[in-house]
Amino acid sequence: MRRAPGRGSVRTQTTLVAAGVVALVLVISAVGLTGLVRHRLVDAERVAARVRADDVVALARTGRLPNPLAYPGEESGATQVLDSKGTVIDATGNLEDEPALSELRPDVGDHESEILTDVPLEDDDRYVIVATTAEVSGDNLTVLAAASLESADDTVETLWSTFLWGIPLLTLLVAGTTRLLVARALRPVGAITDEVADITQADLHRRVPQPASTDEIAQLASTMNDMLARLESSSTRQQRFVADASHEMRSPLASSRAVLEVAALHPGSVDDLVAAIGDSLIDHQRLETLVSDLLMLARLDGSQTAIRRVATDVEALTRTVIERRIEPAVEFAGVGPAIVLADGPQLDRVLTNLLDNAARHRRSRTAVAVTAARPTVEITVDDDGPGIAEADRQRVFEPFTRLDAARTADQGTGLGLAIVAEIVGDLGGRVRVDDSPLGGARLVVSLPSS
Structure with a gap:
């Protein structure tokens, strides 16, 4: 009242x-x-x-x-x-x-x-x-x-x-x-x-009455409604995120529990127990990767990472990341030094996630290019996989989004591109999906050059 x-x-x-x-x-x-x-x-x-x-x-x-x-x-x-x-x-x-x-x-x-x-x-x-x-x-x-x-x-x-x-x-x-x-x-x-x-967490869909005038009070009402819309959207995303995280974490836990329970009831030979333990460790590895990615999303905060930004050569860092990859046929084209202000480990994570995504969906080829044209530096990752439909090109950057054709147990956590989008946005850049000349998907990261 x-x-x-x-x-x-x-x-x-x-x-x-x-x-x-x-x-x-x-x-x-x-x-x-x-x-x-x-x-x-x-x-x-x-x-x-x-x-x-x-x-x-x-x-x-x-x-x-x-x-x-x-x-x-x-x-x-x-x-x-x-x-x-x-x-x-x-x-x-x-x-x-x-x-x-x-x-x-x-x-x-x-x-x-x-x-x-x-x-x-x-x-x-x-x-x-x-x-x-x-x-x-x-x-x-x-x-x-x-x-x-x-x-x-x-x-x-x-x-x-x-x-x-x-x-x-x-x-x-x-x-x-x-x-x-x-x-x-x-x-x-x-x-x-x-x-x-009267608005509570459950009533974020409600809006305040907006006067027909154009004075400061009408602007206040409009601002309040915009804020409520953002809160509603944030709450919806948070609820969906929690539900998806619970589902993603439940799957490896349930799988590991089932393997261990079967091994406990029917131990069989030592080889059977070792195989059961190995299957359980695979599920625990998936769970550990998922928790690591969740913590990464939670830690991403521009106000904290801005103080760690230094001049970073994107071309040299990309070459280093590619050299430690195990998949074959990763092509690279660079144009010499391409400097941006960034947190090196986070930019490394961006490149790693982009290459992981390409590796999961390609048939045989991955092509990476770094171009510098002021005021931006662009990182392009192409693959020759099935590509991404235009209707899904924004959705793939949301947490736990994995396209229906890719929903298999070994296709990652669904957080890789979401982490890319968060880090790139924190650096003042943007990421988009295009058609690749290789026939698959092209992911383009644009960062402000230094």
Whole structure:
């Protein structure tokens, strides 16, 4: 049974990452936007106060500066006029008898501003103070104009309050949407997991459901099905191999047991016992050869043999193998040095098995040739036997495959060509069966040259 997604599941991790990223972006955006809005609103009030100060300067220059200070459009503005000594000489009604709002004293023609909270007005709002100095009738007058930031602060507070509930709500919405979308996207993975969890050694024929899409999950399903197909094929071959090995080993054991039991029941003469022992030794020799070949197949592993590979002259090695053969009429044609990277004993085994196969099936002739044509070196073994039908040319390289016409007790273990195929494949080469010009079979081994 598939476990429910936990804290470490892809769905949970993706949801947390998406929600965290969105929340971080929203908080940064909220802080930036709030700061920008605050700056713009305060700037607007600063500009308004500066315009008011310039208007008061204009009134002063006309000599019509009222006291208390009031002018068209700004009857209730918070404004003061100071002389060059900093004494308040005029002010709006809401600043009557109040000291100067600020210590700002800019140069003539300049403007300066600051934000204060302790302005002596009826409310406790923050104010932006703009100061400007102008020369009027030979005296330097400084005008201080104050503008309330209550509206700006209220707007920023409202905006920030909206962010305080809006950001968590939007983050939760993104988290929920992400979780649903990820769950939907990973649903095929759950189906694959359930199917694989139920597959046992006896169910390797089953396959995981494959989505109709072409995304990574579909590729995963396809890869899983390919793997299951390979496992099924491997399991089938293994079962067949075990069954064939058991059968092949049972035959010499049964034959030897029968001979010895007959000899035990009817010992006869010493010659009869010696003959029985000789027959039993023949069966044991077959069994020993079979076990040796099985161990050879089990040991063949490219990761282990690669470290033993050295430059080997195939032409010289082939000549050596032929010279120790006992059958007559083995022809050889070489072209000089033909170098490959190989494990010498294993390549010797390849040549021996090929010649053994030719010797078992030939009528009278075997021809061996070594040719070197970069990037390959080819070993060709021909015989003048019955040949191999085209339909059987791949099957002969499978373990325990012996063609029906050759299934006799003295025709080998059925592992020789399988060992050849394994070793040649490990060396990065290939082996094939063709028709021989001698009338029988031609086995061709191609190896990458060095």
